[in-house]
Each structure stands twice: as C-alpha cells, then as structure tokens.
Amino acid sequence: MSVMTETAVRQRTALLEVQDVAVHFGGVKAVDGISLEMHPGKIYGVLGPNGSGKSTLLGAMTRLTPLTRGRFVLDGHDYTKAAARKVHHMGIARTFQTVRLLDDRSVRDNILLGQDTLPKERRKEATARVEEVMERVGVREVARMRPDELSYGMQRRVEFARAIIGRPRLLLLDEPTAGMNNTERAEISELMKQLLDEGVTQFIVEHDVQMMVDTCDHLFAMNFGKLIAEGDPREVVRHPDVQEAYLGKGATHA
Numbered sequence: 585m586s587v588m589t590e591t592a593v594r595q596r597t598a599l600l601e602v603q604d605v606a607v608h609f610g611g612v613k614a615v616d617g618i619s620l621e622m623h624p625g626k627i628y629g630v631l632g633p634n635g636s637g638k639s640t641l642l643g644a645m646t647r648l649t650p651l652t653r654g655r656f657v658l659d660g661h662d663y664t665k666a667a668a669r670k671v672h673h674m675g676i677a678r679t680f681q682t683v684r685l686l687d688d689r690s691v692r693d694n695i696l697l698g699q700d701t702l703p704k705e706r707r708k709e710a711t712a713r714v715e716e717v718m719e720r721v722g723v724r725e726v727a728r729m730r731p732d733e734l735s736y737g738m739q740r741r742v743e744f745a746r747a748i749i750g751r752p753r754l755l756l757l758d759e760p761t762a763g764m765n766n767t768e769r770a771e772i773s774e775l776m777k778q779l780l781d782e783g784v785t786q787f788i789v790e791h792d793v794q795m796m797v798d799t800c801d802h803l804f805a806m807n808f809g810k811l812i813a814e815g816d817p818r819e820v821v822r823h824p825d826v827q828e829a830y831l832g833k834g835a836t837h838a
C-alpha cells in the first residue's frame with residue numbers, strides 16, 4: 585500500500601458530501617434525491633430553471649429547511665441532524681436570494697448580527713475584522729447607515745459581508761449578483777476569487793450563465809429537484825439536457 589502524504593489525504597476528502605438528499609413540501613418534490621461532493625478550494629455553481637430546487641437545496645445544506653431524507657457530511661462529520669446555528673459554527677455561511685437585513689440596525693451591526701451565538705473568542709475576532717470586511721466589500725462609507733437607505737446592490741454587499749465575517753470554510757451564495765449592474769457583478773466575481781485564494785470553498789446559485797462559466801470550477805445542473813448534469817462548466821452548459829431544461833430548446837450558449 586502506498587503511503588499518502590497528509591495533503592493528498594486532505595485533497596481526497598470532500599469538504600461537503602450530500603448523500604441522497606430529498607426535501608418534499610407535501611406533494612412537491614423540491615429536491616428529489618441529490619448526491620454530490622464539493623472539495624476544498626473550488627468554486628461550485630448550480631444552474632437550473634426557476635423552481636428546480638436550487639434554493640431549497642441550499643436551505644437544506646444549512647439546516648434551515650427540514651430534510652425529508654438524506655445525509656450531509658462536512659469534512660467527515662455528519663451534521664444531518666444538527667441545528668442551523670451549529671452548522672454555522674461548523675463553518676458554513678450563506679447569503680439569501682432576497683436580502684434579509686434588519687432595517688432598524690446599522691450596516692455595521694447587521695454584518696455582526698450572525699456572530700451573536702459564536703463562542704466569545706470567535707465573536708471578538710469577528711468584531712476586530714469588521715472594518716476590514718466592510719472595506720473589502722465596499723460598504724465602509726455607509727457603515728452607520730440603515731439598510732433601507734441603501735441601493736439594492738449595496739444591500740447585497742452587506743449580506744455578503746455578513747456571510748464572510750466569520751471566516752466560513754464553505755460559503756453558499758444564493759444569486760449574489762441579482763439586482764447588480766455589470767461593474768458590481770465583476771466586483772463580486774473578483775471578491776469570490778480572492779476568497780477562494782484564502783481557502784473559502786464556494787457554492788453559488790446564479791442565473792447568469794456566463795458569470796457561472798467564467799467563475800466556477802465545477803457546475804451542477806438541476807431540473808425538477810434532480811441533478812441532470814455536472815462537471816466542467818463549458819461542458820455542462822452544452823449538455824443537451826441542460827440546454828433543453830434551462831436554456832430553452834435549441835438554445836446555444838457559451
């Protein structure tokens with residue numbers, strides 16, 4: 585048997601394993617038996633038409649949405665039954681498709697909000713980092729303002745800052761560039777690449793196919809709650825089932 589270095593062992597271990605996950609809402613099979621793996625140091629994306637189950641999958645991964653069946657394993661630890669708060673502590677953070685900020689708190693307080701439940705040391709560390717994080721996502725000048733005084737694009741940046749302040753290992757982004765102009769989109773893509781360099785594995789739900797091809801290392805495609813393709817982004821968007829499901833029959837893209 586060959587002796588593997590520690591690095592080789594780590595590379596073989598998936599950061600996140602999703603095993604036969606299903607989420608049914610009554611008769612609606614929003615997620616219907618998804619199995620996938622994400623490895624450290626990559627940007628993953630999921631494409632799929634409206635209602636194909638992308639956001640539900642993301643909600644299930646963070647344990648905010650109850651599972652019908654399946655398992656989640658983060659770095660070898662099964663967290664299928666863990667509370668959402670615990671999952672956050674384990675290093676999974678997310679942004680939401682619709683901005684969820686508190687309008688009676690400042691931008692700065694909103695960014696720190698999710699840290700309340702962390703152990704004291706990690707909370708202190710997050711507070712010490714808040715200026716740097718605000719600078720990074722471009723909201724430092726509006727730190728004292730309330731979210732409802734900001735443009736939608738700025739509100740999305742605040743959400744992004746809130747998700748990265750705790751240094752997650754896995755960052756789940758639900759349509760991070762929705763409502764943004766091209767310059768802002770490019771800035772978010774750049775920020776994602778920087779985070780990747782710092783070792784933050786990412787999973788993005790996004791309808792912007794070109795951005796997904798440009799940004800992601802690996803794409804998943806969903807339809808009717810199932811995985812219909814995965815692999816190299818350019819190959820996935822050319823896959824006949826993806827073309828038909830997502831891009832419309834006869835469409836060509838990328």
Ligand SMILES: Nc1ncnc2c1ncn2[C@@H]1O[C@H](COP(=O)(O)OP(=O)(O)OP(=O)(O)O)[C@@H](O)[C@H]1O
Nearest residue numbers: 609612614632633634635636637638639640641681
């Ligand atoms: N809380 C819920 N109760 C009942 N049905 C739900 C619930 N959440 C989602 N669904 C249904 O589950 C299916 C998948 O929805 P989901 O929002 O996950 O899709 P999506 O791929 O993220 O869509 P979009 O691209 O429009 O955001 C849809 O049919 C939706 O109506």
